[in-house]
Amino acid sequence: MGGVERSIWIVHYDASSCNGCDIEVLACLTPVYDAERFGCIVTGDPKQADLLLVTGGVNNRNVEVLKSIYGQMPEPRAVVAIGACAYSGGVFSECYNVCGGVATAIPVDVYVPGCAAKPESILDGVLRAAAILKERRVALRSAPRNAKKGSTEEGARR
Amino acid sequence: MTNLLLLLIGVPTAFGLVALLLKRYEIRSVVVVMAALIQAGLAVAFAASVGGSLPWQSGPAPAFLDYIILGLELTIAAAIAIIGARKRRLIPLVLALVQAALAIAGEKWTGGIESERLFVADQISLLLVVLVGLVGGLILFYSSGYMKTYTEEHPEIKDRRRVFACVMLVFLGAMYGLVVANDLRLMLLFWEMTTLASYLLIGYARTQEAQKSAFRALNLNLIGGISFSLAVILLAAKAGTVELDKLQALGKAGGASLAMVLAPAVFLALAGLVKSAQLPFTSWLLGAMVAPTPVSALLHSSTMVKAGVFLLLKLAPVLSGTMPGYLVAFVGAITFLGASFAAVSQRNAKRILALSTVSNLGLIVTCAGIGSYQLVWVAFFLILFHALAKALLFLGTGTVSVGTGSLDVEEMSGLVVSMPRVTLLMIVGISAMFIAPFGMLVSKWAAMEAFINLNSIVSPLMIVILAYGSAVTVLFWTKWLGLLVKIPDPTAPRGLLEAKVTKQEFIAEATLAILTIAACVTFPFVSAHVVEPYLLATYQQAFGLNRGNAFVTVLMVVMTVVVPGLLIFLTRKPAAFSPAYMSGRPQGPGLSFRGSKATEKRVETRNYYLTEFFEEGRILGAGSGIALLLIVIIIGTVLL
């Protein structure tokens, strides 16, 4: 049973988005898009999550929170950055407190474009991340148990 | 054998008097420890030597004993009257005078009667003898360490440790006498001795609260004593005897002879209800927790309250199937339910323990009141397991409260880190109180099956009461257990608070923990070789666990100890810990959030106490009302 790519538990973090992308993320769970078809569940607990979905850009206040949540996710894990803000800060990039995209804090695996991102493309991004998760699991299996693993891999870009 | 018994009663008493004379603490504590060991040895020796052919019976009383008993009883009454007069308390004064008057007036009926057997020891007596010997001895041993710390920590309380040691020892002597006496006049004497001793011990601190509680205990138990006196007089007047075994025999015979002894039996049962702190008399035991920990442990585990249920259990063959018997059972059932409900809303560790004692005693009283052979089996084991586990818990709580400086269970949060060794013992005690394989739950399960098999009108009601009561028991014990095992910071150094724990305390607690587990593992054996013979002799029917269930329960005990123990051992050195989830804003090791401006916000969690539903005052108040009504009906049924 290849569970990993068929069971994607998501923790969603709203960094400093305008809520546009958040609403689209939630739309993925509705009957119209039904993310659970692919085994996706949204959980509130990073310790139970495989995928970190970040909307909005990183600012000086939440950079630690983002790192902490990412840090508490068990390996193998992956990060999907959603929307223009998560890529570069988007329309907020010039703000005094914004540091930039999610990649300024944690390694990102998949970028989902849009402002706001469409639910279809969010689902697509999640499934691409799932494929990355699968690769990581294979890599992790062959890696010795206690070896520290560098978590950055070439982020797939869309 | 009689000599051994007299030694058993006399030695602790004598040592008590010696302790009173010794001024130096060091010497005294050696004497007390010696006394503890010797009396425990005597208790076990006595049990072993008479255990072969039970019931063991002594010869008749010497002729002059009558007068000695009367004299001693009047002395006790006079002592209580003097205490009452000096402290300006009217009630104990009056009650003591009533008791004295009854003793003198009763001579008219009881005076001429010679008892054929002064002492009789059956399996129940021996259970109590062994429990008093072992548990009482360990508590004494513990107190030699604990009272030192106690006196140092409470400079405001006058150091009266000499009296303390003396009374504790005399108390044990009286308990031995009580559980083997067959002559009810003699039993009454010991009964009153325990009353007086508990007054002195509860009032040890001499604060206002201690005085109040001590007098409450004295008053209620004096009322119980008067009921006992009335019972003896009634028995002598109606049946011309003062012997317990004759009362049992007459009661078992049924018909006219049962009618003859029912009234005395009921008055004895009332005395038992008071002593075992059933509703509406519960307040004395709850108040008694102001006393130093060894006293609470002694009162709650093997002595005092157990004297009450002991008497009820002895009366079980008489009361079984009678109207008053059922009513007594209902008093017990209400107490069981009310006290377990009330325990949910408590934060004070001693109060939780006290209420759980009351609730367990309630269950024992229920068993004794209905008195079917299966329920007597249950009562026997409830007494055994409860005495061991409760003594352990009281001693443990005492030790912990010295370390944390509080009796609040919330303060015990994280104790597994700060006092790992004592906590382990506490966990054994708590587990024994309620978790499945350990004793108490086996007893409760057996009680359930016994009620089902009873095929009586009261059965379904009792089953419902037991179902609710045992659910609540799980709630309040697990809450406490949860606090103990909480680990706020896995990297913190361990055992910081354990330095103050004296060696005596730890040894006493560890021994009790081992005894508890041993009792859990060996109870099928005890059942087969001790309880079943008793049931066969008394009820001509025996109840035991069938092999399968005995196997399951013992397997469970072993697994409960071994599985987590082994797992904890195997995982004792994990590579790393991941900190608990703190919503993305953890601060440092341990449990705290980072607030704004990088301030640290400590995480504080508190348990649920559900006061909305389980408010103590309301529950116990309502329970007392019902119980009082039942008691009035009980008296009514035998008098009319």
Place this chain on the structure above:
Amino acid sequence: MIFRTENLVAIGFVVLGPIIGGLIAGVDRILTARMQGRIGPPLLQPFYDLSKLFSKRIAPVNRLQVPFIVSHLIFVVLTGFLFFEGSDILLIIFVLTLAEVFLVLAAYSTGSPYAAIGAERELLLMTAYEPMIILTLVGLYQAAKSFNFYEILASTTPLILQLPGIYIGLLFILVMKLQKSPFDLATSHHAHQELVKGLTADMGGPVLGLVELAHWYESVYLYAIVFLFFSSSMLAACIGLVATFFFVILIDNVTARVKWQAALASAWIITLVAGAGNLVPFYLITRGH
């Protein structure tokens, strides 16, 4: 002796329990999705989830967490084993309490604020449903005169007709026991996030996998108890089980979470009215002399 059918069934439970339990969970999720107008996950989704959980790497929160969770699983399995082995089911239910206590202690031990509230609430739910479970078993005993699973199973009269009230009470607490809405206040399978995950808040990866596994095992013998009510005819049993299963999921989907007060009070009142209201007269009618 060793090869009684009972023993085979019991071993079968240990081996096949997770498969049956997982399938129950899979059907549950599909049904839930359909009720919400979604397609839902594949039937085998719970197995994918479990295999994924076991492939994750996560350090425990403290030394006690993992031992407690493993003990929880072991005791849940043992309860089921003894249940199908024909031991006294009343005794076994008390053993199940022990298993639950281990789970609660695991949550307590983390010290995490979310897990602590979850643990408290789970305890509360245990208090709420325990009386009804006991009354259920006593009722079954009274009807079949046995605490043995197989002897109750063999009873010829349909127990549901004798114990309708007890069945209703059982249905009510089944919702609690399976952590379904409106009584999912301790933890939740859905994305309610105010407690994070409550009871299981600080459990991740394999640790959570063990909890899931235990939950599957548990659901198997809970439904086995439901089965007993209809055991007189195979057809009735199938209909009864399916209906019960459907009902629990329906309730899960049409109700909102309640407060603990309501959970405790309603469960106790239902136990008293339906459970005891059924048991007491039934006992009095059927008691022997």
